[in-house]
Amino acid sequence: MQPIKTALCSFGMSGYVFHAPLLAANPNFTLSTVWERTKNEAEKQYSDIHTVRTFDELLSDEQLQLVVVNTPSITHFDYTKKALEAGKHVVVEKPFTATVKQAETLMALANKKNLHLTVFHNRRWDSDFKTVKKILDAKVLGEITDVEIHYDRFEPALSAKTHKEEPTAAVGSIYDLGSHLIDQALQLFGKPNALFADADSYRPNSKVIDYFDIKLFYNHFRVALKSSYFVKEPTPAYVIHGTKGSFLKSRADIQEAALKKRVSPLDKNWGEEPVDQQGVLHTISEGESVKKHIYSEKGNCMDFYDQLYDAIMSKGPLPVQAEEAKNCIEIIERAYQSINEKRMVSL
Structure with a gap:
C-alpha cells in the first residue's frame, strides 16, 4: 500500500516537536505539506516538504488524505469541519473542541462522509x-x-x-x-x-x-x-x-x-x-x-500513528475514538x- 499523504496545519511546537518527527519516522505516512503563513521552517528540516500559505491551498491537493489540525485550540472546530468537508481524514490536537455541541457536529460530519476523525491524546x-x-x-x-x-x-x-x-x-x-x-x-x-x-x-x-x-x-x-x-x-x-x-x-x-x-x-x-x-x-x-x-x-507515542494507519486501512479501531474525546470536553x-x-x- 502507498503511504498516507499527510499535511500539518502548523509548524509550531506541536508540529515540529511531535507530529512532524512521528510522521517522518513512520513509513506508513508521507509528510508532504505544511501550512506556514510567512516562514519556511519545515523546509529546513524536511527537504521534500511543500509549504503553503493558506488553508484552502492545503486542502486543494486532491491526493492529500490526512490533515493534522494542530493550530490554536479556538480554531479546531472550524478547520476540522473544513477538512472533513474537503474529504480528508483528520487528526485534531487536544482539546478536541470548545464545546460538546461542536464535537458532536464534527462526529456527525465525519460519519456522514465516511471519514476517520481522531484526537491526539498522546x-x-x-x-x-x-x-x-x-x-x-x-x-x-x-x-x-x-x-x-x-x-x-x-x-x-x-x-x-x-x-x-x-x-x-x-x-x-x-x-x-x-x-x-x-x-x-x-x-x-x-x-x-x-x-x-x-x-x-x-x-x-x-x-x-x-x-x-x-x-x-x-x-x-x-x-x-x-x-x-x-x-x-x-x-x-x-x-x-x-x-x-x-x-x-x-x-x-x-x-x-x-x-x-x-x-x-x-x-x-x-x-x-x-x-x-x-x-x-x-x-x-x-x-x-x-x-x-x-x-x-x-x-x-508512535503507536498513535501506527493505530491510525491500521484504522484507515480498515484493520482496527482508531487510537482515540472521537466519542472519548467528546467525553473529555463534557x-x-x-x-x-x-x-x-x-x-x-x-x-
Whole structure:
C-alpha cells in the first residue's frame, strides 16, 4: 500500500516537536505539506516538504488524505469541519473542541462522509501512564479508595504565545493540561457520577485559568485532578491508594524532551525512563508489608500513528475514538459549570 499523504496545519511546537518527527519516522505516512503563513521552517528540516500559505491551498491537493489540525485550540472546530468537508481524514490536537455541541457536529460530519476523525491524546502512550495502568489492571492495590493525578509546572511568566493568554473559547489550563488529566482519568476509571471544580488565576496579569482542582466522584472513591503553574518542587504525579496498598509515580516520560533534542522515535532506547523515576508500590501481602520499585513501561507515542494507519486501512479501531474525546470536553464543560455555580454537578 502507498503511504498516507499527510499535511500539518502548523509548524509550531506541536508540529515540529511531535507530529512532524512521528510522521517522518513512520513509513506508513508521507509528510508532504505544511501550512506556514510567512516562514519556511519545515523546509529546513524536511527537504521534500511543500509549504503553503493558506488553508484552502492545503486542502486543494486532491491526493492529500490526512490533515493534522494542530493550530490554536479556538480554531479546531472550524478547520476540522473544513477538512472533513474537503474529504480528508483528520487528526485534531487536544482539546478536541470548545464545546460538546461542536464535537458532536464534527462526529456527525465525519460519519456522514465516511471519514476517520481522531484526537491526539498522546499522553495515553507515556511511560508513566502506561505503568500506572499496568498496576491498576493487576489489581494489586485492592479496591481503590483515593486518587490524585497532577500535571504541574513552574512557569510564573505569561506565555509568549498570546493566543494562550486570551480569555477565549477553549483557552486556559483546564482545556490545555486538564485535557490530558481528564482523558487519563476516563481511561483508567470511566465516567464519574459527579464532579466539583475549583480554579483560579495566580500569575501576575493572567486573564485565564492557570490553577485548577477538579474532584471526580465515583461510587466508592474519588479522583482529584490538579494543576498549578507554581510548583517548583514536584510531588508525585500519580498517587493511588487502595485497600491493599499504595502506588506513587512521577511524571517522567522522556519522549517530549527527546523529540526537542531531535532524537529519532526509532532510537532503540526510545521511551525508556531513567531508573531513578521508577514508581513505588507499597502493599500488604500475606500479612506482611512489601515495598518495592516498579520498572516503568516503555512509552511510545508512535503507536498513535501506527493505530491510525491500521484504522484507515480498515484493520482496527482508531487510537482515540472521537466519542472519548467528546467525553473529555463534557467533563470540562461541567467543570466550568461547577466553578461558576460553586457547587457539585451531576453527570
